[in-house]
Amino acid sequence: MQTIVQTVARTLAEEMQRDERVVVMGEDVGKRGGVFLATEGLFDKFGPDRVMDTPLSEAAIIGAAVGMAVHGLRPVAEIQFADYVFPGFDQLVSQAAKLRYRSGGTFNAPMVVRMPAGGGVKGGHHHSQNPETHFVHTPGLKVVYPSTPSDTKGLLKTAIRDEDPVVFMEPKRLYRAIKEEVPDDPDFTVPLGKAKIRQTGDDLVLISYGGSMAETAKAAEELAKQQISAEVIDLRSLMPWDKETVLERVARLGRVVLVSESPYTLNFMSEVSACICEEILDSLLAPPLRVTGFDTPYPYAQDREYLPGPNRILRAVQKVLEY
Amino acid sequence: MIADKQNFSPFNEEPISLISQAGEWTAPFACDLKDEQLKTMYQQMLAARLMDERFIKLQRSGKMSFVAPHSGHEAAQIAAAHAVRVGTDWLFPYYRDYGMTYALGEPLIEIFAQVTGSRLDTAKARQMPMHPSSKELNIFTGASAIASHIPPAVGAAISMKIRETGQVVLTSFGDGATSEGDFHAAINYAGAQGAPVVFLCENNRLAISVDFNKQTGAENIAIKAKAYGMPGYLVDGMDVLACYYVLQECVENARAGLGPSLVEAQVQRFGAHSSADDDSIYRSKEELEQMRQRDPLLRMRRFLENQGLWSERDENLFKKEILGEFQAIIDTLAEAEKVPLEWMFDDVYAEMLPHIAEQKKDFLG
Numbered sequence: 001m002q003t004i005v006q007t008v009a010r011t012l013a014e015e016m017q018r019d020e021r022v023v024v025m026g027e028d029v030g031k032r033g034g035v036f037l038a039t040e041g042l043f044d045k046f047g048p049d050r051v052m053d054t055p056l057s058e059a060a061i062i063g064a065a066v067g068m069a070v071h072g073l074r075p076v077a078e079i080q081f082a083d084y085v086f087p088g089f090d091q092l093v094s095q096a097a098k099l100r101y102r103s104g105g106t107f108n109a110p111m112v113v114r115m116p117a118g119g120g121v122k123g124g125h126h127h128s129q130n131p132e133t134h135f136v137h138t139p140g141l142k143v144v145y146p147s148t149p150s151d152t153k154g155l156l157k158t159a160i161r162d163e164d165p166v167v168f169m170e171p172k173r174l175y176r177a178i179k180e181e182v183p184d185d186p187d188f189t190v191p192l193g194k195a196k197i198r199q200t201g202d203d204l205v206l207i208s209y210g211g212s213m214a215e216t217a218k219a220a221e222e223l224a225k226q227q228i229s230a231e232v233i234d235l236r237s238l239m240p241w242d243k244e245t246v247l248e249r250v251a252r253l254g255r256v257v258l259v260s261e262s263p264y265t266l267n268f269m270s271e272v273s274a275c276i277c278e279e280i281l282d283s284l285l286a287p288p289l290r291v292t293g294f295d296t297p298y299p300y301a302q303d304r305e306y307l308p309g310p311n312r313i314l315r316a317v318q319k320v321l322e323y
Numbered sequence: 324m325i326a327d328k329q330n331f332s333p334f335n336e337e338p339i340s341l342i343s344q345a346g347e348w349t350a351p352f353a354c355d356l357k358d359e360q361l362k363t364m365y366q367q368m369l370a371a372r373l374m375d376e377r378f379i380k381l382q383r384s385g386k387m388s389f390v391a392p393h394s395g396h397e398a399a400q401i402a403a404a405h406a407v408r409v410g411t412d413w414l415f416p417y418y419r420d421y422g423m424t425y426a427l428g429e430p431l432i433e434i435f436a437q438v439t440g441s442r443l444d445t446a447k448a449r450q451m452p453m454h455p456s457s458k459e460l461n462i463f464t465g466a467s468a469i470a471s472h473i474p475p476a477v478g479a480a481i482s483m484k485i486r487e488t489g490q491v492v493l494t495s496f497g498d499g500a501t502s503e504g505d506f507h508a509a510i511n512y513a514g515a516q517g518a519p520v521v522f523l524c525e526n527n528r529l530a531i532s533v534d535f536n537k538q539t540g541a542e543n544i545a546i547k548a549k550a551y552g553m554p555g556y557l558v559d560g561m562d563v564l565a566c567y568y569v570l571q572e573c574v575e576n577a578r579a580g581l582g583p584s585l586v587e588a589q590v591q592r593f594g595a596h597s598s599a600d601d602d603s604i605y606r607s608k609e610e611l612e613q614m615r616q617r618d619p620l621l622r623m624r625r626f627l628e629n630q631g632l633w634s635e636r637d638e639n640l641f642k643k644e645i646l647g648e649f650q651a652i653i654d655t656l657a658e659a660e661k662v663p664l665e666w667m668f669d670d671v672y673a674e675m676l677p678h679i680a681e682q683k684k685d686f687l688g
Contacts, residue, residue, distance in 0.1 A: 063474020103464035104447035163673035
């Protein structure tokens with residue numbers, strides 16, 4: 001049994017063992033093992049050349065990772081909180097994302113940028129955000145956001161072995177909240193762009209990813225008590241995302257609620273909702289409803305209330321069912 | 324100022340200069356470059372100047388959308404190409420560096436194909452003009468975002484260091500770039516790591532129209548190296564041999580494990596910032612005329628002529644030859660087919676993602 005954050009450290013160790021080009025870099029990832037302990041034990045095992053403490057500079061971390069990747073390493077960079085990616089954002093957008101395209105496919109940057117994201121940890125607006133829309137909106141980046149230890153292992157391995165830059169978001173309020181058995185196989189991978197059906201159901205579909213999967217699962221439990229059977233889909237990967245599974249399952253039941261804790265406007269679920277409306281409108285029995293964070297900076301005092309919790313999800317479900 | 328050839332003193336107050344305006348060797352050590360290499364350097368400077376002039380003509384005739392002229396920067400750029408090991412070391416240049424990549428060996432056909440957005444461009448005509456790229460020559464593909472290539476340059480150098488490859492990175496940028504956060508982030512990291520990288524600032528004292536004195540309160544750029552824990556050298560950027568000897572020492576120091584250096588080549592930008600700029604708004608003809616007195620080509624030509632290595636005849640022959648080469652390339656490019664529409668959708672990822680394939684199919688049928 002292991003947690004998400006333990007799985008990150010163990011997966012990194014396995015990948016570093018497998019491929020000596022894999023290096024880990026970031027603030028406090030060395031002796032300290034990361035502020036969340038996501039790189040615990042790596043420094044002792046692999047030494048300072050492969051587990052590199054960097055200056056406190058996200059532009060340096062992400063930018064240097066691009067150069068290392070181009071030169072033949074497979075860097076896994078840690079951004080201490082997703083909220084702090086912005087000084088390095090230009091390196092992701094202008095360098096990493098466009099490198100393959102702008103060089104006509106002659107250069108590429110196989111690199112992973114890991115970042116704990118999401119609220120519910122009393123972190124205020126600079127330790128709680130979910131900036132995935134920025135990344136998804138940048139062609140050239142892949143974006144992953146698992147919600148379980150096993151998916152963390154499988155997706156992180158796939159991300160490290162991928163030939164393109166991957167933004168790997170980790171649901172920090174679930175870092176230690178869930179424990180499960182994780183497959184031992186050092187080659188256990190989960191493909192990018194494949195959703196996971198967490199629970200099958202007959203009345204409506206609930207779709208979510210990352211940290212919000214926890215609240216979505218709670219809402220599904222509540223619904224079960226009310227004899228409402230919800231199908232629960234975990235997207236896991238946002239770029240690419242599994243449109244095929246989503247359209248198929250939503251078309252079957254005709255009702256869908258989309259849950260994601262980032263702000264409402266241009267929330268990733270806006271894209272999912274638009275695709276559903278464009279492609280399977282005739283199958284819908286109710287408009288898709290989004291349950292999201294609000295269009296405010298992430299608050300401190302209302303840390304839990306900002307999140308799309310089970311009650312808000314249930315209200316949306318009721319609307320969709322009664323439509 | 325200069326102890327001996329292999330030991331320039333950093334944080335010099337007067338720019339290091341090895342040949343006088345009259346083309347006399349003034350250094351306290353002997354110039355050990357072979358005649359052929361000296362001639363090659365000058366020929367490349369001349370070719371770069373002519374290339375610049377040709378670019379402007381191509382832009383005015385609608386065959387290029389944009390030019391960032393490098394005239395006045397040739398000495399620094401050609402010197403940089405000679406200071407590194409071709410095919411071993413890596414260059415991370417900026418958008419005004421076609422003189423450098425040409426001297427490194429980037430074929431003219433590739434350069435002209437890039438700037439004209441031709442199907443023959445190795446980067447598939449994905450970028451606006453003035454963005455060099457060569458996988459074969461280790462020239463990192465250019466990016467317009469100022470200074471954004473400097474952190475990747477440092478990352479590559481750190482990779483070289485930890486893998487002990489014996490390679491060196493040379494990265495170049497203008498004075499404006501030194502105000503960007505990326506410059507600080509990168510050079511600071513390089514200093515902390517002792518990474519094998521040479522930072523070359525081609526300081527022409529203008530960021531488009533903004534004067535150097537509005538860019539920084541520091542007396543020069545080289546002095547900033549002190550704070551990053553590395554030597555900084557101020558060099559007369561109109562003197563190709565001064566640039567060469569200083570850069571070569573920095574490159575070899577980096578290779579020997581002595582860490583990074585910052586070289587500030589004080590150059591002049593003879594042209595406007597770009598074909599979209601009108602520099603007469605912010606500087607006078609007289610100012611420009613004065614700058615041109617210090618033309619790096621004139622100085623190197625006089626040096627060669629003093630040694631009996633170059634003549635008016637050589638000059639005319641070489642010009643004719645290189646202009647003929649340009650024309651042949653332009654004719655070849657004129658015959659190339661159009662850039663295929665479907666290329667728009669390739670190379671976003673290693674394998675095309677389903678949604679892009681869908682968009683491509685929708686659009687192209």
